[in-house]
Amino acid sequence: MKKDIEFPVVEDIAVVVAREEDVQDAPWNVYLLNLKSKEVTGVLITSKGYGQHEGRNVKTSTLRHFFEKIGSKSYVKVEHFPDHLFSISNEFWVSFYEDGLLHDKKYIFVTGSVSDENLIHIPLLNRKGVMIK
Numbered sequence: 001m002k003k004d005i006e007f008p009v010v011e012d013i014a015v016v017v018a019r020e021e022d023v024q025d026a027p028w029n030v031y032l033l034n035l036k037s038k039e040v041t042g043v044l045i046t047s048k049g050y051g052q053h054e055g056r057n058v059k060t061s062t063l064r065h066f067f068e069k070i071g072s073k074s075y076v077k078v079e080h081f082p083d084h085l086f087s088i089s090n091e092f093w094v095s096f097y098e099d100g101l102l103h104d105k106k107y108i109f110v111t112g113s114v115s116d117e118n119l120i121h122i123p124l125l126n127r128k129g130v131m132i133k
Contacts (some may be wrong), residue, residue: 008098010105012036015092016122017081017114018129028081028114032094033124033131034070040096040103043067045078051088051111058088070096075124086114107132 011077012035021024030047045067049060065078078092089111095104109130119128 006101008101008103010094010103013040013094013096013103014131015078015094015107015109016075016125016129016131016133017109018122018125019129022127028083030078030081030092031075031125031129032067032070032078033075033120033122034072035123035133036098038098039071040098041045041067041069043070043076043096044109045095046093047079047091049085049088049090053087060085060088073124081114087111088124103130113119 014033014035016031016033017028020029020033032043032045042120043066045065046062048062063079067076069078070097090109092107093104094107095102109132114130118130120131122129122131
């Protein structure tokens with residue numbers, strides 16, 4: 001039964017949208033940060049965008065990325081993040097194993113959240129970006 005299934009809380013895993021370099025015209029990328037003191041394995045990330053753009057409903061393709069393991073206190077580059085996606089919501093569903101238990105969490109960058117006024121210093125990347133933890 002559903003009440004018997006353990007749903008562990010996801011902590012110290014973050015999705016970040018940041019420029020490839022700290023230069024104004026540098027391209028944006030999506031990164032997954034493992035801020036834990038142990039590695040995670042079997043990491044599956046699905047991404048999709050949806051919302052209104054120029055008065056019409058739009059939906060991007062669903063992309064899937066797999067990483068066998070992500071070491072402790074490290075990160076991986078997931079995908080390129082083109083500027084035109086800033087005008088819609090972008091969802092990243094992250095699943096991984098930690099200590100033999102499956103964890104998953106949905107991270108959503110809502111319309112307009114990736115902007116210069118929302119930039120913060122990102123640990124591990126050592127540059128500015130927008131982070132959901």
